[in-house]
Amino acid sequence: MSTPAPEATVTRATCPYCGTGCGVLIESRQGRIIQVKGDPQHPANFGRLCTKGSTLHLTAADHVSRQARLLTPMARATRGAEPTPLSWDTALEQAADRFARIIREHGPQAVGFYGSGQLLTEDYYVLNKLVKGLIGTNNLDTNSRLCMSSAVAGYKATLGADAPPACYDDFQHAQTLFIVGANTAWAHPILFRRIEDARKANPEMKLIVADPRRTETADMADLFLPIRPGTDVALFHGMLNVLISEGLTDPDYIARHTQGFEALATLVQDWTPQQAAATCGIPVDDLVLAARWMGSHTPSLSLYCQGLNQSSRGTDKNAALINLHLATGQIGKPGAGPFSLTGQPNAMGGREVGGMANLLSAHRDLANPAHREEVAALWGVDEVPAQPGLTAVEMFEAAARGEIKALWIACTNPAQSLPDQATVRGALARAEFVVVQEAFATTATCAHADLLLPATTWGEKDGTVTNSERRISRVRPAAGPSGEARHDWFIFTDFGRRLEARLPDRTARYRAGTRTLFPYTSPESVWNEHRESTRGRDLDITGLSYALLDSAGPQQWPMPQGAAQGTARLYTDGVFPTADGRARFAAMPYEPVAEAQDAAYPFSLNTGRLRDQWHGMSRTGTLGRLFGHVSEPVVEVNPQDLARLGLQDGALVSVRSRRGEVIVPAQANDGMAEGQAYIAMHWGAEYLGGADADGLPRQGVNALTQPRFCPTSKQPELKHAAVRIEPATLPWRLTALVWLPADQALAVREALKPLMTAFPFASCVPFGREGDETGPGSRVGVLFRAAAATAADEALLARLLALMGLA
Ligand SMILES: Nc1nc2c(c(=O)[nH]1)N[C@H]1C(S)=C(S)[C@@H](COP(=O)(O)OP(=O)(O)OC[C@H]3O[C@@H](n4cnc5c(=O)[nH]c(N)nc54)[C@H](O)[C@@H]3O)O[C@H]1N2
Ligand SMILES: Nc1nc2c(c(=O)[nH]1)N[C@H]1C(S)=C(S)[C@@H](COP(=O)(O)OP(=O)(O)OC[C@H]3O[C@@H](n4cnc5c(=O)[nH]c(N)nc54)[C@H](O)[C@@H]3O)O[C@H]1N2
Ligand code: SF4
Ligand SMILES: [Mo]
Numbered sequence: 066m067s068t069p070a071p072e073a074t075v076t077r078a079t080c081p082y083c084g085t086g087c088g089v090l091i092e093s094r095q096g097r098i099i100q101v102k103g104d105p106q107h108p109a110n111f112g113r114l115c116t117k118g119s120t121l122h123l124t125a126a127d128h129v130s131r132q133a134r135l136l137t138p139m140a141r142a143t144r145g146a147e148p149t150p151l152s153w154d155t156a157l158e159q160a161a162d163r164f165a166r167i168i169r170e171h172g173p174q175a176v177g178f179y180g181s182g183q184l185l186t187e188d189y190y191v192l193n194k195l196v197k198g199l200i201g202t203n204n205l206d207t208n209s210r211l212c213m214s215s216a217v218a219g220y221k222a223t224l225g226a227d228a229p230p231a232c233y234d235d236f237q238h239a240q241t242l243f244i245v246g247a248n249t250a251w252a253h254p255i256l257f258r259r260i261e262d263a264r265k266a267n268p269e270m271k272l273i274v275a276d277p278r279r280t281e282t283a284d285m286a287d288l289f290l291p292i293r294p295g296t297d298v299a300l301f302h303g304m305l306n307v308l309i310s311e312g313l314t315d316p317d318y319i320a321r322h323t324q325g326f327e328a329l330a331t332l333v334q335d336w337t338p339q340q341a342a343a344t345c346g347i348p349v350d351d352l353v354l355a356a357r358w359m360g361s362h363t364p365s366l367s368l369y370c371q372g373l374n375q376s377s378r379g380t381d382k383n384a385a386l387i388n389l390h391l392a393t394g395q396i397g398k399p400g401a402g403p404f405s406l407t408g409q410p411n412a413m414g415g416r417e418v419g420g421m422a423n424l425l426s427a428h429r430d431l432a433n434p435a436h437r438e439e440v441a442a443l444w445g446v447d448e449v450p451a452q453p454g455l456t457a458v459e460m461f462e463a464a465a466r467g468e469i470k471a472l473w474i475a476c477t478n479p480a481q482s483l484p485d486q487a488t489v490r491g492a493l494a495r496a497e498f499v500v501v502q503e504a505f506a507t508t509a510t511c512a513h514a515d516l517l518l519p520a521t522t523w524g525e526k527d528g529t530v531t532n533s534e535r536r537i538s539r540v541r542p543a544a545g546p547s548g549e550a551r552h553d554w555f556i557f558t559d560f561g562r563r564l565e566a567r568l569p570d571r572t573a574r575y576r577a578g579t580r581t582l583f584p585y586t587s588p589e590s591v592w593n594e595h596r597e598s599t600r601g602r603d604l605d606i607t608g609l610s611y612a613l614l615d616s617a618g619p620q621q622w623p624m625p626q627g628a629a630q631g632t633a634r635l636y637t638d639g640v641f642p643t644a645d646g647r648a649r650f651a652a653m654p655y656e657p658v659a660e661a662q663d664a665a666y667p668f669s670l671n672t673g674r675l676r677d678q679w680h681g682m683s684r685t686g687t688l689g690r691l692f693g694h695v696s697e698p699v700v701e702v703n704p705q706d707l708a709r710l711g712l713q714d715g716a717l718v719s720v721r722s723r724r725g726e727v728i729v730p731a732q733a734n735d736g737m738a739e740g741q742a743y744i745a746m747h748w749g750a751e752y753l754g755g756a757d758a759d760g761l762p763r764q765g766v767n768a769l770t771q772p773r774f775c776p777t778s779k780q781p782e783l784k785h786a787a788v789r790i791e792p793a794t795l796p797w798r799l800t801a802l803v804w805l806p807a808d809q810a811l812a813v814r815e816a817l818k819p820l821m822t823a824f825p826f827a828s829c830v831p832f833g834r835e836g837d838e839t840g841p842g843s844r845v846g847v848l849f850r851a852a853a854a855t856a857a858d859e860a861l862l863a864r865l866l867a868l869m870g871l872a
Pocket of ligand 4: 212213
């Protein structure tokens with residue numbers, strides 16, 4: 066900490082958005098955050114920030130908090146009613162009563178907890194112990210199931226442990242960089258800047274990008290492979306076929322450090338380059354060239370994200386890519402390796418504490434009795450439950466069937482981000498008791514809560530996160546909590562103690578000397594317990610402490626006791642964390658996407674990110690300026706497809722899958738292949754509304770997506786749903802735009818939101834800004850669009866215009 070101006074304080078923290086994990090310097094004055102800058106000393110970003118990171122301070126402004134944050138605990142007497150404030154004590158007593166009663170009456174399997182890769186490691190650790198240690202169920206899953214679970218399963222199946230082996234420095238050593246299923250230019254912008262630097266420094270470096278869409282990342286590529294949706298395994302098998310036939314594998318590495326190559330080699334014999342290229346829909350020569358670069362223009366490094374993970378064959382896609390690195394020995398040395406880019410800022414930390422339905426602390430496995438015993442001993446309980454918990458999609462399906470009676474949702478917005486929203490909404494409606502622990506009051510999920518618990522968030526929180534390259538950084542508070550918000554670790558701790566008092570059966574299982582499972586007084590006290598759980602494990606951090614993070618800066622695990630610093634690369638000695646020290650090849654057949662296109666649903670719908678928005682947009686959506694890059698929801702399609710449908714660019718269309726429908730303007734984009742469509746994943750019911758013929762509210766992009774998941778990782782196939790696109794005949798149109806003072810615009814947009822359901826199509830977004838958005842002097846646009854078959858009635862219009870201050 067230093068002090069540039071007499072009254073400004075500078076706090077070192079981490080950006081709360083993507084898994085790049087950039088360091089930030091937060092400037093505050095009298096406890097108010099006034100500026101944010103990149104931390105020049107942070108090894109992820111060396112002072113740089115992207116559009117989202119560099120505008121963080123604006124999202125923490127007082128007028129934003131007043132309009133958008135959840136500031137007190139609130140309860141609803143009945144569903145659909147306006148929530149009313151209550152004290153923390155009453156709120157947590159009610160929560161503990163309800164949970165204890167449901168657990169007593171229906172058993173621990175009747176409750177479910179759904180968390181987030183945006184929780185800090187300390188938050189996550191307490192939550193995991195609460196659910197598995199105290200309550201005695203493994204029904205704890207998180208949005209990481211929608212995000213990184215295929216990467217976890219892919220690493221474990223091949224390398225033996227869930228650990229990204231490479232590091233960001235490897236970008237500058239790689240000769241071939243293979244970006245597959247990732248739009249790094251938008252989703253990990255600062256990493257992309259580092260890739261651009263590496264290419265400038267080394268003009269020989271080759272960049273290959275494989276993605277069904279021509280993205281900004283693809284535009285940078287030396288070789289772009291516009292593969293058909295879901296055909297990655299065929300691509301990788303075809304590349305391996307070329308590597309073998311051209312003698313580009315590393316037989317010595319294969320012999321000394323791996324197992325199972327013969328079976329794989331036999332499998333890929335059938336995947337001739339011709340066969341693979343035909344399956345992927347790309348030129349044979351391009352596939353062969355990609356394989357040659359990967360095998361001979363070395364070292365080669367692969368970066369990948371949701372294009373591989375969010376697939377009904379996500380684990381196979383991950384494993385088949387890792388096969389290429391093992392077969393060529395391109396792993397464990399500078400510039401080489403398979404390197405999954407982590408989506409959320411702390412999905413890695415969540416994996417470390419084992420905060421998912423099939424994992425246990427410190428990369429232990431629930432299925433392993435010895436691991437369960439170790440964790441039980443660490444926690445001071447007789448046992449942790451053996452029965453695997455319900456994963457994200459399964460948990461909501463079980464709740465929709467009435468099997469899960471109480472749901473606790475923290476730091477995620479499932480009514481926006483889970484696939485098959487019809488089922489999700491059914492689950493939220495059917496559950497007897499829904500707790501939502503949130504920082505912002507404006508999310509779709511908040512509307513379904515019986516109890517709303519206000520959480521602190523970026524700028525206020527204290528703890529640690531781990532980024533994509535296994536680097537642990539401190540998150541430090543620059544301001545006090547907004548309103549009555551509390552830290553997530555503390556909410557879980559407080560609730561845990563109250564629940565302990567109500568569950569004597571459970572606490573009777575505590576080992577002698579264990580008085581409470583939740584003795585925590587600070588994030589550091591939680592973290593120290595987590596650290597102890599890693600002793601002797603692959604991610605051992607017993608050499609690290611908060612004090613060391615303060616003095617020596619962020620460190621990469623493992624860092625066992627006695628180590629002077631963290632570990633940049635794994636498997637440098639070719640020894641893997643498997644029983645025999647050898648990595649495993651995975652010989653998996655190629656399987657197509659789960660929901661094939663057919664005559665009724667001829668388009669493949671792909672979904673993903675925009676550069677300047679973050680998921681459900683609870684934070685990025687508070688700034689008019691972040692709508693400058695892409696301002697409104699659209700479905701992107703190839704211009705030929707648009708012409709075939711007889712539509713002009715911008716025409717309203719109905720996009721319908723077997724599960725639901727949205728109405729949205731179509732946008733021609735020649736980066737889209739014919740037969741494919743793309744809607745950004747951010748457009749939930751908060752921004753893209755309307756009601757169906759029965760008057761039921763539309764549920765945004767995930768009304769369309771499908772719940773089918775990878776059998777191993779249970780990650781759903783969010784990237785592919787079969788849809789049909791038809792003109793929407795809604796001739797009556799309304800467009801209303803108003804410029805409002807920044808301290809009113811968000812509240813007006815909130816007031817307008819319910820009106821979206823009065824029309825078959827409606828969207829409502831902040832629209833640009835005049836001035837700097839920092840205070841009452843500047844203005845933010847609010848844009849409301851609607852369409853209907855016939856003119857809206859006068860009263861409705863009058864209400865709309867009055868809310869916008871136009872009447
Ligand atoms: N701006 C911004 N950045 C973010 C986020 C955000 O919300 N906004 N979220 C963060 C999170 S949590 C995550 S998980 C990451 C996601 O980061 P990415 O995975 O890089 O981003 P996506 O846009 O979800 O998807 C990447 C690409 O996969 C492609 N794709 C679809 N299907 C296939 C396929 O079958 N094969 C291949 N090879 N590619 C396919 C899509 O066309 C898309 O371009 O971003 C992180 N960063
Ligand atoms: N169609 C489609 N759907 C997708 C995806 C896709 O590519 N396509 N991607 C999936 C992926 S990879 C992901 S990661 C998910 C993300 O989906 P979500 O997890 O639903 O996304 P967020 O909007 O980031 O939700 C985080 C919530 O936590 C709140 N919050 C912020 N800070 C704190 C805090 O400190 N404490 C608490 N308690 N709350 C806080 C925020 O206001 C926000 O509402 O979406 C998934 N859904
Ligand atoms: S690249 Fe990711 S971590 Fe870095 S500033 Fe941008 S959003 Fe934040
Ligand atoms: Mo994610």
